[in-house]
Amino acid sequence: MSFTHREPGTCAARWQQAGLEQISALEPEKLFNATTSVIVLAAHPDDESLGAGGLISMALERGIKVHVIACSFGEASHPDSKTHTAAQLASLRKAELAQAMDRLQPQGTHAGKLHLHCLGLGDSQLETQQEQIRAALEQHAGEGCLIASTYRGDGHPDHEILGRIAAACAAAHGACHLEFPIWYWHWAQPGRQVGWKHWHRLALDAAGAKAKGRALEAHRSQTLPLSDLPGDEVLLGAGFMQHFSQGAEIFRATWPGHKDAASAPATFDELYSQREDPWEYRSSRYEQRKQQILLASLPRVRYGAVLELGCSIGVQSAELARRCATLLAVDASATALAQARDAVASMDHVTLLQATVPEQFPQLEPGSVELVVLSEIGYFLAADELDQVLADSADALAAGGELVLCHWLHPIEGWPLDGEAVHRMASGLGFERIVEHREADFLLEILRKPAGAHG
Known part of the structure; x- marks a missing residue:
């Protein structure tokens, strides 16, 4: 898969016109009823908020603990920047991630606790660091867990390897695995790629939608330019962000006991x-x-x-x-x-x-x-x-x-x-x-x- 964020990509309206809102619904009560914990495996800061911010918020509101595992700090997001080194980007994005997690954490006394785990692995190098990722995931996996991860077919190598690792872990523990597409919405075409019609739509409640929006606002290094200089352009433009402001999150679901091509x-x-x-x-x-x-x-x-x-x-x-x-x-x-x-x-x-x-x-x-x-x-x-x-x-x-x-x-x-x-x-x-x-x-x-x- 070859694409860049600079390409116009497939707009959110085309996905809506193709019937994205008509795919099967994920019923929150059925999803969370037997769930004791939720684990979200993200390659870079902002993946968790883009793909599963609402899921995280809704689980916490129900008193379910959530573990967010951020594998890298996304230091390769602006490789041509003249104003930020990779180390500075890592520090900036780490702080944004912490702020986003604070915004997803409800304040009620009965809310679940959000635990953030930063592995600090190399951005765009996660395929070579699979053992560390597996170990971190296994540390929190267990009976009653729900595992969410980036999608195995997302087109980004870091996203795809995490999807495969999470799928294997979920199968080993008899857990539900939810995969959230991110770049897929940008490069895929509704008529050429057809598997999405079998995915599931989680409608966000008002609190979940608000928390997700506030979390996304924290990732300013990705949604706003770093500066006016070349190399500091916005990474996630307004058109791209529309995919994640539809009041719902889309997941590919693999249910316990079911295998797939992988x-x-x-x-x-x-x-x-x-x-x-x-x-x-x-x-x-x-x-x-x-x-x-x-x-x-x-x-x-x-x-x-x-x-x-x-x-x-x-x-x-x-x-x-x-x-x-x-x-x-x-x-x-x-x-x-x-x-x-x-x-x-x-x-x-x-x-x-x-x-x-x-x-x-x-x-x-x-x-x-x-x-x-x-x-x-x-x-x-x-x-x-x-x-x-x-x-x-x-x-x-x-x-x-x-x-x-x-x-x-x-x-x-x-x-x-x-x-x-x-x-x-x-x-x-x-x-x-x-x-x-x-x-x-x-x-x-x-x-x-x-x-x-x-x-």
């Missing part, structure tokens, strides 16, 4: 290391027959470029490769791909790629693929992730290209979706269904992108 590499590497062929693709009559039905249902004898998502150990990849000019086969598990390499070893037109979608969806030219195969992978994604994978697949497909979906219809433990939900979401693409095969155990559909459609 869990896939470790989960499936472990599975394949324990059993070489855990789904018995090579020996199961059910799997062999299902694959034969899928291949026989393909409308064309031969395809140009084919994309297979979730190729596993390459059994199906080898068969698809016999019917196309090029095949890009993708899987999150390096262990599975080691076997897939053997399966397609003699096929020079096959490329294997380890990637976790949608975050690492292959960079393909729009309309460059004739067939996308998405088999037994959809329910290993959260709803927002699947929606983005479907959108990216649709963009990659040429007009008249085909999307194959094939999924098990029985319950999937530990993941938020099931086969029926996956296919129901795919119907939202508006493609023509040209094949439907349903059995008690699985559903196979082939959808065709309308002729003349673009991206």
Whole structure:
């Protein structure tokens, strides 16, 4: 992701027009009912106020203690400043952070206590300091905690690494994880990025909205110019700040007991290391027959470029490769791909790629693929992730290209979706269904992108 704060970005009005106010609501009482503490993990001073200032205030008002962990002092915010050194910026922003936290702390005797923890790690270097961050987070995590962090897909490396660390910690403790986007609102486009439609909106009460506004005012080094000299320009301009003055905060929520795409590499590497062929693709009559039905249902004898998502150990990849000019086969598990390499070893037109979608969806030219195969992978994604994978697949497909979906219809433990939900979401693409095969155990559909459609 490449962007700068100097770019105009996507305005708040476009997000509102796209339906941001209509996404699912987070009910405060349900959110806080079983919460004993809230931990907010922020990369830089102001992240906590921008993304979760209202959440912090509302938790404190209910008597819930809050730990805010600020990993750096944001000393790299103005690298070209002639008036402030990095050390001076760090000192300034540390003082602003303390003032913002004072403004979020309610004065009532029954209010929760806000605890600020400053790690003082290097700004823009948090990926190299993960152990210190994990240790600080673990120190406060425990039963009944709610963990909020910057968003894993925010486009800023510091924000993204914190999102991943927080996700792992929340999963280990059975905690709810709320991710707050910050720069996402600036660079993303409502029609191109679609996962936000599955996020949640926390409407702020009057006290929470007021406290958030006062906290944001404390971060003057970011919302006002440092001086009139070049290099001291405002970092967070008025247009950017409108994203955070809508009377609500937006979170990507991962609920206890549910995994998402980020869990896939470790989960499936472990599975394949324990059993070489855990789904018995090579020996199961059910799997062999299902694959034969899928291949026989393909409308064309031969395809140009084919994309297979979730190729596993390459059994199906080898068969698809016999019917196309090029095949890009993708899987999150390096262990599975080691076997897939053997399966397609003699096929020079096959490329294997380890990637976790949608975050690492292959960079393909729009309309460059004739067939996308998405088999037994959809329910290993959260709803927002699947929606983005479907959108990216649709963009990659040429007009008249085909999307194959094939999924098990029985319950999937530990993941938020099931086969029926996956296919129901795919119907939202508006493609023509040209094949439907349903059995008690699985559903196979082939959808065709309308002729003349673009991206």
